[in-house]
Amino acid sequence: MTKKLVVIGAGMASGRMLEHLFETQPGAWDVTLFNAEPRGNYNRLMLSPVLSGEKTYAEIVTHDAAWYEEHGVTCRFGEKVLRIDRAARIVEGANGPVPYDRLVIATGSNPFMIPLPGHDLKGVIPYRDLEDTERMMGLGARPGSKAVVIGGGLLGLEAAAGMAAQGVDVTVVHVMGHLMERQLDEAAGYLLKKALEAKGITVLTAANSKEIIGTDGHVSGLTLDDGTMLPCDLLVMAVGIRPNVALAQDAGLAVGRGIHVDDAMVTSDAHILGLGECVEHAGAIFGLVAPLYDQAKVAADTLGEKPASFVPKEVATKLKVTGCDLFSAGDFAAGEGRDDIVFRDPSRGVYKRLVLEGERLIGAVMYGDTSHSAWFHGLIKDRTDVNDMRDTLIFGPAFQGGAQADPLAAVAALPADAEICGCNGVCKSRIVDAIQGGAVTLTDVRAQTKASASCGTCTGLVEQVMALTLGDDFEVQTVKPMCPCTPLTHMDVRRLIKSRELKSMPAVMQECGWTTSCGCASCRPALNYYLLCDWPGEYQDDDQSRFVNERMHSNIQKDGTYSVVPRMWGGITTPGELRAIADAADKYQVQTVKVTGGQRIDLLGVKKQDLPDIWADLNAAGMVSGQAYAKGLRTVKTCVGTDHCRFGTQDSTGLGIRMEKALWGSWTPAKVKMAVSGCPRNCAESTCKDVGVICVDSGYVLHIGGAAGLHIQGTVVMCTVKTEDEVMEYTAAVVQLYREEAAYLERMYKWLDNVGLDHIVQRVVTDGDSRRALADRFFYAQQFMQQDPWAERTKPAYRALYAPLADFTVEAAE
Amino acid sequence: MTDWTDIGALTDIPARGARIVKTHTGCIAVFRTAEDEVFAIDDSCPHRGGPLSEGIVHGRSVTCPLHNMVLRLDTGIAQGADEGSVNTYAIRVESGRLMLDTARLQRKSVA
Numbered sequence: 001m002t003k004k005l006v007v008i009g010a011g012m013a014s015g016r017m018l019e020h021l022f023e024t025q026p027g028a029w030d031v032t033l034f035n036a037e038p039r040g041n042y043n044r045l046m047l048s049p050v051l052s053g054e055k056t057y058a059e060i061v062t063h064d065a066a067w068y069e070e071h072g073v074t075c076r077f078g079e080k081v082l083r084i085d086r087a088a089r090i091v092e093g094a095n096g097p098v099p100y101d102r103l104v105i106a107t108g109s110n111p112f113m114i115p116l117p118g119h120d121l122k123g124v125i126p127y128r129d130l131e132d133t134e135r136m137m138g139l140g141a142r143p144g145s146k147a148v149v150i151g152g153g154l155l156g157l158e159a160a161a162g163m164a165a166q167g168v169d170v171t172v173v174h175v176m177g178h179l180m181e182r183q184l185d186e187a188a189g190y191l192l193k194k195a196l197e198a199k200g201i202t203v204l205t206a207a208n209s210k211e212i213i214g215t216d217g218h219v220s221g222l223t224l225d226d227g228t229m230l231p232c233d234l235l236v237m238a239v240g241i242r243p244n245v246a247l248a249q250d251a252g253l254a255v256g257r258g259i260h261v262d263d264a265m266v267t268s269d270a271h272i273l274g275l276g277e278c279v280e281h282a283g284a285i286f287g288l289v290a291p292l293y294d295q296a297k298v299a300a301d302t303l304g305e306k307p308a309s310f311v312p313k314e315v316a317t318k319l320k321v322t323g324c325d326l327f328s329a330g331d332f333a334a335g336e337g338r339d340d341i342v343f344r345d346p347s348r349g350v351y352k353r354l355v356l357e358g359e360r361l362i363g364a365v366m367y368g369d370t371s372h373s374a375w376f377h378g379l380i381k382d383r384t385d386v387n388d389m390r391d392t393l394i395f396g397p398a399f400q401g402g403a404q405a406d407p408l409a410a411v412a413a414l415p416a417d418a419e420i421c422g423c424n425g426v427c428k429s430r431i432v433d434a435i436q437g438g439a440v441t442l443t444d445v446r447a448q449t450k451a452s453a454s455c456g457t458c459t460g461l462v463e464q465v466m467a468l469t470l471g472d473d474f475e476v477q478t479v480k481p482m483c484p485c486t487p488l489t490h491m492d493v494r495r496l497i498k499s500r501e502l503k504s505m506p507a508v509m510q511e512c513g514w515t516t517s518c519g520c521a522s523c524r525p526a527l528n529y530y531l532l533c534d535w536p537g538e539y540q541d542d543d544q545s546r547f548v549n550e551r552m553h554s555n556i557q558k559d560g561t562y563s564v565v566p567r568m569w570g571g572i573t574t575p576g577e578l579r580a581i582a583d584a585a586d587k588y589q590v591q592t593v594k595v596t597g598g599q600r601i602d603l604l605g606v607k608k609q610d611l612p613d614i615w616a617d618l619n620a621a622g623m624v625s626g627q628a629y630a631k632g633l634r635t636v637k638t639c640v641g642t643d644h645c646r647f648g649t650q651d652s653t654g655l656g657i658r659m660e661k662a663l664w665g666s667w668t669p670a671k672v673k674m675a676v677s678g679c680p681r682n683c684a685e686s687t688c689k690d691v692g693v694i695c696v697d698s699g700y701v702l703h704i705g706g707a708a709g710l711h712i713q714g715t716v717v718m719c720t721v722k723t724e725d726e727v728m729e730y731t732a733a734v735v736q737l738y739r740e741e742a743a744y745l746e747r748m749y750k751w752l753d754n755v756g757l758d759h760i761v762q763r764v765v766t767d768g769d770s771r772r773a774l775a776d777r778f779f780y781a782q783q784f785m786q787q788d789p790w791a792e793r794t795k796p797a798y799r800a801l802y803a804p805l806a807d808f809t810v811e812a813a814e
Numbered sequence: 815m816t817d818w819t820d821i822g823a824l825t826d827i828p829a830r831g832a833r834i835v836k837t838h839t840g841c842i843a844v845f846r847t848a849e850d851e852v853f854a855i856d857d858s859c860p861h862r863g864g865p866l867s868e869g870i871v872h873g874r875s876v877t878c879p880l881h882n883m884v885l886r887l888d889t890g891i892a893q894g895a896d897e898g899s900v901n902t903y904a905i906r907v908e909s910g911r912l913m914l915d916t917a918r919l920q921r922k923s924v925a
């Protein structure tokens with residue numbers, strides 16, 4: 001006797017289940033299939049190729065009318081199920097009830113729509129079904145149309161790439177710092193962004209949507225938190241999905257995030273099964289089809305009274321967006337006892353990362369070359385012991401099984417025309433020729449062939465060729481790498497940031513072949529500085545790559561409190577300022593008030609959560625951060641000069657104030673201190689400052705490269721100038737040259753030792769064009785830098801970061 | 815026994831950053847890594863009590879802001895040549911919310 005089976009939802013999961021059912025239990029069931037969409041089952045995954053124009057809807061239909069008829073399925077398409085009456089075992093469709101013996105709920109997911117103001121305007125759509133796809137395709141038909149996609153996950157990017165392929169001007173707005181953060185690490189996210197940008201798509205990361213703007217009830221744009229306005233004719237929200245549980249919930253089934261099912265796919269009602277994205281199994285919900293197909297088979301078996309149980313498996317993501325070769329699988333977070341193997345080929349745009357735990361491969365992320373992804377995925381799934389192939393694992397299966405190769409032997413075996421340096425197209429024979437022609441050091445080889453002179457990642461290979469050719473005569477140059485994440489030196493990295501226009505941290509790490517996925521506590525602050533210095537106005541400062549003092553804009557104390565030092569321009573203050581400082585000291589119970597060696601006042605021992613308030617108070621009295629914590633301009637000390645002193649030759653106080661006002665806020669490789677003394681008696685101690693001015697009758701003697709720290713170092717004279725304006729230009733120029741050339745944490749005197757005074761005099765004094773260009777670059781950058789960090793951090797968005805996340809001491813007291 | 819308590823949203827913590835939770839027995843630092851994993855450990859460095867929540871976060875480690883000791887976030891153990899460790903606390907993310915196991919805190923304060 002045939003039993004009555006009702007299925008709600010004609011989607012990917014239920015479609016697969018019906019196939020199994022008709023195959024294993026032919027004639028056993030009388031099936032009624034409801035679908036809210038006005039059509040039967042099609043391959044939802046293939047909507048993206050339909051959108052981009054590579055396929056038509058007809059090509060992605062999985063079950064057509066003939067198939068349903070052949071299997072006697074009563075199709076109620078375009079009809080929503082409104083209610084389930086479990087007591088009577090009846091399903092109520094919009095056009096009438098149907099009784100069941102067994103019921104399968106396979107209602108999929110609902111796209112989540114962020115309830116931004118304006119989300120209910122016309123033209124704000126999700127990306128889920130054929131209707132949505134057709135809306136997007138319709139846009140492509142109109143020349144000059146614009147779309148915004150909110151969400152930089154798999155779905156959002158497919159929508160964006162599809163529309164871009166149709167000629168639409170697309171902007172992706174993503175709230176996280178990099179694209180597809182759930183599947184990709186930052187490095188792969190960077191490469192993906194680059195590839196999408198190459199397709200003409202604008203990608204905004206770390207961007208917060210604020211409001212959807214409409215005209216006559218139809219969407220016309222999106223505004224972001226930072227005020228950016230993005231005009232658009234269509235807005236696609238692809239920010240996530242929620243299991244569609246409404247029917248099950250109303251019917252009183254057990255529901256968590258999804259409809260609860262057991263291993264046999266049965267819900268809390270023995271007559272009802274759940275299947276697909278709408279279910280929750282053992283705490284997990286689903287968003288990719290692979291596990292749903294396994295569920296479909298189990299559900300079919302359960303209906304046939306055959307014992308079966310669903311076992312979730314490792315899933316991999318392979319992104320299908322045209323032209324982006326991308327793969328991720330398993331768990332790719334770094335961790336205790338885990339090792340990363342990272343391979344980057346900057347010239348081909350390849351990034352591969354394997355994560356190993358003990359003898360096993362547990363995760364993989366690849367971009368640009370996914371040729372062995374199936375093999376890697378297999379190793380992860382099967383938990384294969386990979387210990388023996390560890391060294392060559394990342395090169396793929398072809399390299400396994402042979403004897404452990406000697407790297408020199410491998411280089412020796414390379415043919416003469418093998419390319420060694422991809423950036424400059426230098427082959428092995430050219431390097432050998434150069435060596436035989438007399439080049440003996442890496443620098444010689446670089447100068448003559450350009451091999452390893454661009455990105456530098458082939459340096460090791462070039463050295464191996466040299467070792468082979470020169471034999472014992474070859475000594476590897478010992479250059480100190482920046483940190484354990486890279487073989488490159490600080491100077492190599494600085495050069496590459498400029499020459500290859502690298503403008504973000506992931507860009508540097510990829511293009512320079514970093515061996516870690518997100519750097520370390522040594523290289524991140526350095527890179528953040530280099531990028532900020534080289535790309536003013538473009539690079540977004542990264543707070544999380546700064547040492548605590550620079551992140552908190554206060555000096556941390558040994559007890560975890562902070563010190564607050566407001567600027568006192570040139571050491572000059574007023575009764576009003578002093579009163580405000582005194583009030584603040586009282587109000588926030590400052591432990592110590594001290595006059596510093598830098599001619600200003602330090603409030604020591606302020607609690608972290610009070611920082612924004614004390615800053616706001618000091619700001620209100622007209623004071624800004626003294627940056628006593630910064631690798632940047634600290635103070636400009638002055639003496640009383642012609643204003644009062646009987647020996648004073650120039651207005652040293654006025655000039656000091658002018659210098660501090662022009663130079664504050666600039667970030668530098670190490671701290672920079674300055675002083676202006678009114679005469680050679682040098683009361684402001686100018687001759688132990690990074691830049692010191694000594695006023696004389698005929699003008700100003702400019703000193704550089706002093707320090708009085710760990711290493712007491714007197715200044716050297718750079719030059720003498722006649723006017724205050726010249727002091728300003730020369731000072732800005734020498735500071736800019738230092739900013740551009742020094743390694744991070746290298747104080748000015750060390751840089752001077754490295755490059756020599758002649759070089760500095762040449763660039764800043766002798767060559768006027770060079771000086772003016774340096775000064776121009778400095779002042780250009782200053783327009784972005786001179787924003788009081790305290791004022792910014794008293795804004796509500798920042799304030800929260802200074803408060804505890806939760807406070808159990810208060811709760812318990814209640 | 816566990817007692818999962820909602821202490822805020824994942825997005826309340828900047829990626830590669832930390833926030834603290836105050837308890838009667840001292841502060842706990844809650845970290846969020848670049849890959850959106852979360853960890854909770856004592857906010858006091860085994861060296862000289864530095865506030866670990868203010869350190870630079872890289873991979874699954876944090877570098878203490880006071881004297882650069884590197885600690886694993888998952889085990890609380892110091893890396894490299896340094897010795898020492900801090901307590902770790904169970905924490906997980908559920909639908910974007912941070913759930914901290916406070917059972918251990920209560921036991922600690924009763925003891």
Ligand code: SRM
Pocket residue numbers: 555556557563565594595596597598599600602628629634635671673688706707708709710711747
């Ligand atoms: C507050 C102050 C001492 C004082 O009470 O007078 C001070 C305090 C600190 N100094 Fe200093 N230095 C202070 C003037 C100086 C001076 C004198 C000067 O600037 O004329 C020097 C010698 C001049 C020089 O820098 O060449 C000085 C040489 C140092 C050094 C050694 C620098 C070097 O290159 O060798 C350090 C260590 C460092 O920067 O790495 C240092 C580091 C520090 C730090 C920031 C240590 C730290 O990292 O926590 C101290 C912060 C205390 C705090 O929480 O506020 N401080 N320090 C002075 C603040 C000046 C200001 O108003 O900004």
Ligand SMILES: Cc1cc2nc3c(=O)[nH]c(=O)nc-3n(C[C@H](O)[C@H](O)[C@H](O)COP(=O)(O)OP(=O)(O)OC[C@H]3O[C@@H](n4cnc5c(N)ncnc54)[C@H](O)[C@@H]3O)c2cc1C
Pocket residue numbers: 008009010011012013014034035036037044045046047048079080081082106107108109127128129155158244247275276277278286287288289290292320
């Ligand atoms: C554009 C796009 C691309 C994708 N790409 C991939 C990919 O590359 N790889 C991958 O693994 N996954 C991908 N997915 C996800 C995949 O499509 C889903 O995981 C899968 O379709 C879920 O199957 P399902 O049967 O649970 O739900 P669905 O396929 O959504 O089917 C549910 C059906 O139930 C109907 N329904 C809901 N409520 C009712 C009701 N009350 N009455 C009647 N009918 C109802 C709905 O109309 C719908 O047709 C993609 C999804 C989309 C939208």
Ligand code: SF4
Pocket residue numbers: none
């Ligand atoms: S001299 Fe040493 S102890 Fe004193 S403030 Fe400067 S750094 Fe701190």
Ligand code: FES
Pocket residue numbers: 859860861862863864878879880881882883
């Ligand atoms: S207190 Fe952490 S390293 Fe010293």
